[in-house]
Amino acid sequence: MLEIKNLHAEVDGREILKGIDLRIGTGEVHAIMGPNGSGKSTLSNVLAGREGYEVTAGTIMYKGRNLLDLSPEERVWEGVFLAFQYPVEIPGVNNAYLLRAGVNAKRRHLGLPELDAMDFMQLVREKAQLVELDPSFLSRGVNEGFSGGEKKRNEIFQMAVLEPSLAILDETDSGLDIDALKIVAKGVNKLRSPERSMIMVTHYQRLLDYVRPDVVHVLADGRILKSGGPELAQELDRRGYDWVREEAAA
C-alpha cells in the first residue's frame, strides 16, 4: 500500500524528517509513536501534501505511484485521508456541503456517477451513527462551535464517508476524555478492513488500548528508531522514549 524510502523533509528550511523508511501492507494498522517534536505531525502533513512541507530527498510510493506527484485533493481521490490533529473551523461552509463536494469530486475522478442529494443524505446519516454524531451537525458550519471531542468524531465520520484506502490519524486521541476516546476508537475499529491500511500517529499509548495496531514504530529526531509489535507500545508507556534513543545510539 505505502512504501516510504529515505524520506527527508523540511519546514521553513529546517530539516525535520531525516531519512524515514516505512512499509505498510494492505489492511495493516501501524502506530507511529514518539515524543513531541520528533516529526510525527510533519510526516502526516507530508503524506497529505500540505504546502510548506518540502520533501528534499527520498520517495513515497502509494499503490505503486509516486505520491509526491499528486496534489492534496488528488491524493484524497486516490484514497488517502488525513484526520487532522487540529481540525479547523470554517464558519459559513456547511459540513454536508463540504463533504458532498468532496465525495462527488472523488466519484467523478473514479468515473462513478455523482451522488444525488437523497443518496448522499442517506449515506451520511448512516455513517454519522458510527461515531454517534447527531445528524443535525451536518447543517452547521464545518467544526463551527464543536467541542474537541466532536471535532475528532467529525474527522472519523468524514473518513467513514470518504472510504479511504489509507487513513492517517494524526493525534486523534489528543484532547479527548475517556468516553470520547472510546467512541472514536469504536468508530475506527469499525472502519478497519482487509482493504484499508491505517497509520495512527500518537504520543500516548492509550488509543492503542482500544485500537490494536499490527506494528508499532518509534519516531524520534526525524528517524524511525525501532519497530515492533503491540507490546512495544506498552513498553514505551512504561519506560518512556529515552531507552530507545540510547539503544539506537549504541
Add this chain to the structure above:
Amino acid sequence: MSTLIQEVRQRGERLFERHGIPHTRLEHWKYTDIRRAIEPWLAEKADVSPGSGYEALPTDDVAFQGIDGLDAYRIRVLDGRVIEIPEALPEGVIVQPLARLLADDEARAARILNADEQASLFNGLVALNTARAQDGVVITVEAGIELARPILIQHMGHAQAAHICHALELGAQAHAMVIEHYETPEQTAGFTNVVSRVQLGSGSSLVHVRLQQESSARMHIGRLDVCQQRDSLLKSHVITLGAQTSRLDLVVNLNEAGASCELNGLYLTAGRQHADHHTVIEHRAPYCRSREEYRGILDGRSRAVFNGRVVVHEGAVGTDSEQRNANLLLSDRAEIDTKPELEIYNDDVRCAHGATVGQLDEAQLFYMKARGLDDSQARELLTFAFADEVLVRLDVSAVRRHIERLSFDKLPYAGDFDAMSLGLEESA
C-alpha cells in the same frame, strides 16, 4: 409651480452651489474622486415640472429583472420617474409618487424634498437632489399596521441622470419590509442620485434592503437617512455589487430611548470598480443599541472605502454599540481603505469596533482540499462563506437567495450556485 416648492428647489440649488461637487480635499471624500466622471451628468438640465407620475416612458428597451419567488407589492421607477405602483394595498398603507404630491400636497412634498444643511455639507449632491429630483416614492404605513408582504421598489434607467427622492414613514407600532432594488442595463452609463428619507415611529420596525447592481459603467450616489423614535427597530441590509463608482451615505439617528438598529453590509467589487460606504450612527438618546457589520470582497484593481462613524452624544447613557468591518482581498492590486470613527461624549457606554483586511485562510483551504475539493472549489466556497455570513441575517429567503446567487456569480470562480445551494438546502 408653487412658490413653496420653488423656494425649496432654489434653496437646493444655492446649497449645491455653496458646497459643490464633493472633492478629495474633504475629509469624507478623501478616497473617492467623482468630479470628472460626474461632470457630463450635471450639464443636463432636468425637467422638474410636476407630472402625473405615470408618464408613458419607453420601457420596451429595458427589462426589469425582479426577484424570483418574491411575493411583493411592486413599484417601478424608470429614469427617476415612478411608472408603476401597486393597485391594491392593505388599508393603512399609502404609496404615492412624489410627482403627484408636488402637485397635490406641496407642504408635504417640500418637507420630503428639503435637504438639510448638514447633509449637504457631507455631500453636496444631496442638495442637488433637492433641486432636481423629479419623482420618487412616498410610502406611509399607518400606526399599528403590519405589512405581511414586502414592498419592492425596482429602479431601472437609461444612460442619463436620475435624481430620485424617496420617503418612508412608519407610524407607531407599524411593521414593514422595503426593498430598494437598483439595476440598469449592462454597459449603459448614467448617473443615479437617490436620497431616501425614513421616519420610524415609536415601537415600529423596518427591514430595509438596498440592493445596488447597476451597470458597471454607471455612477451611483445614494443617501439613506433614518430617524428613529422610541423603541423602534431598523434592520438594514446594504448590498453593493454594481456601478463603476458608487457612494452610499447611511445615516441613522437614534433619537429616542430604546431605539435600535442593525446595519448589515456587503460590497463585492471587481475590475476597476470603486465602492464607498460611509455610515453614521448617532446615539442621541439613552439605552439605544446599534450593531453594524460590513463585509467586502475585492478583486481585480477595484477599490473600496468603508468609514463607520458612531457618535454617542452627551446624555446617551447605556449606549450599546458594536461595529465590525471585514475585508477579503482576492487580488494584490485591489485596495481597501477602512476607518472606524468613534466619538463618545459620556461615560456610561459600551462600544466596540474592529476592522480586518485579509486573504483566504491557508489552513482552511488545506482542510477543504484534504476532503477532496480542488483549489478553485475550495476558494470559491470560502469566499462565498465569507460573504454569506452577513447575508444569512436577511430573513426573507427569496431575497436572500437572489442576493446569494448574484454574489456567488460575481465571484471570480466557475462554480454553479444551484449545485452549491442544493447542499445548503437539503441539510438545513
